[in-house]
Amino acid sequence: MARVRKAVFPVAGMGTRFLPATKASPKEMLPVIDKPLIQYAVEEAVSAGMDTLVFVTGRNKRSIEDHFDKAYELESELKAKCKLEMLELVQNMIPGHVSCLYIRQAEPLGLGHAVLCAEPVVGDDPFAVILADDLFYYEEQGCLSQMMEVFEANRCSVVGVQKMPRNEVSRYGVISGSSLREGLWEVDTFVEKPDPADAPSDVVVAGRYILQPSIFGLLNNTRAGAGGEIQLTDALSDQAQKEKVLAYQILGKRYDCGSKLGYLEATVELGVEHPSFGEDFREYLVRFVDSLRVRR
Numbered sequence: 632m633a634r635v636r637k638a639v640f641p642v643a644g645m646g647t648r649f650l651p652a653t654k655a656s657p658k659e660m661l662p663v664i665d666k667p668l669i670q671y672a673v674e675e676a677v678s679a680g681m682d683t684l685v686f687v688t689g690r691n692k693r694s695i696e697d698h699f700d701k702a703y704e705l706e707s708e709l710k711a712k713c714k715l716e717m718l719e720l721v722q723n724m725i726p727g728h729v730s731c732l733y734i735r736q737a738e739p740l741g742l743g744h745a746v747l748c749a750e751p752v753v754g755d756d757p758f759a760v761i762l763a764d765d766l767f768y769y770e771e772q773g774c775l776s777q778m779m780e781v782f783e784a785n786r787c788s789v790v791g792v793q794k795m796p797r798n799e800v801s802r803y804g805v806i807s808g809s810s811l812r813e814g815l816w817e818v819d820t821f822v823e824k825p826d827p828a829d830a831p832s833d834v835v836v837a838g839r840y841i842l843q844p845s846i847f848g849l850l851n852n853t854r855a856g857a858g859g860e861i862q863l864t865d866a867l868s869d870q871a872q873k874e875k876v877l878a879y880q881i882l883g884k885r886y887d888c889g890s891k892l893g894y895l896e897a898t899v900e901l902g903v904e905h906p907s908f909g910e911d912f913r914e915y916l917v918r919f920v921d922s923l924r925v926r927r
Contacts, residue, residue: 635779635841636683637752638676638759641745642669643689643736648889657692658889659763663897664905668888669695670724672763677729679775681759684731685752687745699724699731741860746842747850755844757782760863765838766897768904769883774839778879781815782841787875790818790867791839793885800830804864806878807831808871814880818871821864834878836864837885846870 646658653661659669673684686695702721709718725731736748746760759775767774774791782789792806804823808816822831840863849866870876884900887893903913 634680635757635759635782636681637685637756638679638681638683638761638775639685639687639746639749639753640669640672640676640761640763641687641736641742642692642695642763643687643739643745645689645739648891649894655691657695659692660694660698661888661894663766663888663894664901667698668763668766669698671766672761673699673725675767675773675775676759676761677726678773679759679779681775682729683752684725684729685749686731686733687736687748688733689736689739696731696733739860741855741862743850743853743861743863743866746863747847747861750847753844753847757841757843760840760842762838764887764889766886766888767839767881767883768886768897768901769881772882774881774883775841777882778839778841781877781879785875785877787877788843788846788867788870789841790876790878791837791881792816792834792878793837793881794833795835797827797830797833800827800833800835801825803835803837804862805830805832806834806836808878811877814882816878818867818876818878820868820871823862823864834880836878837881839881843870843874845874 642657642659644658646653649658649661660667663671676684688695706718706721709721732752734748734752736745761775778789778791795803801824804821805825806816806818807820807822808818810816816834821836846866849869850861853861853866855861867876886897888897899916903909903916905912
């Protein structure tokens with residue numbers, strides 16, 4: 632059976648929630664501490680065994696390609712100044728055996744359409760989809776690696792999910808299905824951004840997928856849904872009627888870095904874990920919180 636070696640990164644979105652910062656720079660290049668969001672996503676994919684990274688891009692996304700390309704001038708300058716640690720960081724962002732491919736999504740027609748754009752590269756192989764603005768932190772194991780174990784055991788599409796307060800589910804795709812064990816469901820259908828009162832559960836899609844290639848045929852026949860876009864969840868609902876689709880509850884903390892609050896939470900919480908300055912930053916935060924109490 633084919634191994635999962637290809638990961639698709641839909642990065643063609645406009646990032647309007649972060650304007651004006653994203654007017655000329657992709658939201659996926661927003662840094663959390665010292666790495667852009669897209670690099671966290673790529674590192675997660677590589678650690679899970681991916682060796683072909685497919686970026687579905689749009690206008691003003693060239694900086695993503697540049698980020699993972701070789702930077703001759705920068706490397707020469709770092710080498711000349713004997714900044715060897717920084718040189719190693721720049722040269723080893725992606726292992727040598729990993730390939731990066733770039734496909735242009737001409738129109739922003741939704742996540743389902745972005746995934747469909749990757750079909751010529753993915754072909755008939757199972758593949759992963761990673762949304763870079765969903766950043767996960769779990770010290771023991773990356774979330775895609777967790778999902779790979781579920782996929783290998785079941786050989787069917789696996790959707791990463793997390794539980795969410797009912798009043799917040801209207802921002803997500805929500806699953807309906809039957810529980811197989813703690814943290815694992817067999818999916819009947821997906822509902823995109825339902826009213827909380829109508830939501831079939833409090834289990835929401837969390838920006839990670841491992842998909843069987845049959846999804847492409849279903850996407851080709853999927854009509855525009857919520858927001859006038861081709862929704863991946865609509866095609867997944869169709870797939871769940873024809874074959875097994877599982878939802879796996881990802882272990883770890885999820886940061887919704889597509890929102891300003893989630894982005895700030897990721898910056899602060901990963902900052903206190905940073906090996907170089909985490910302790911100093913933690914002490915600063917304690918002093919800052921104390922100063923807020925005094926002001927009140």
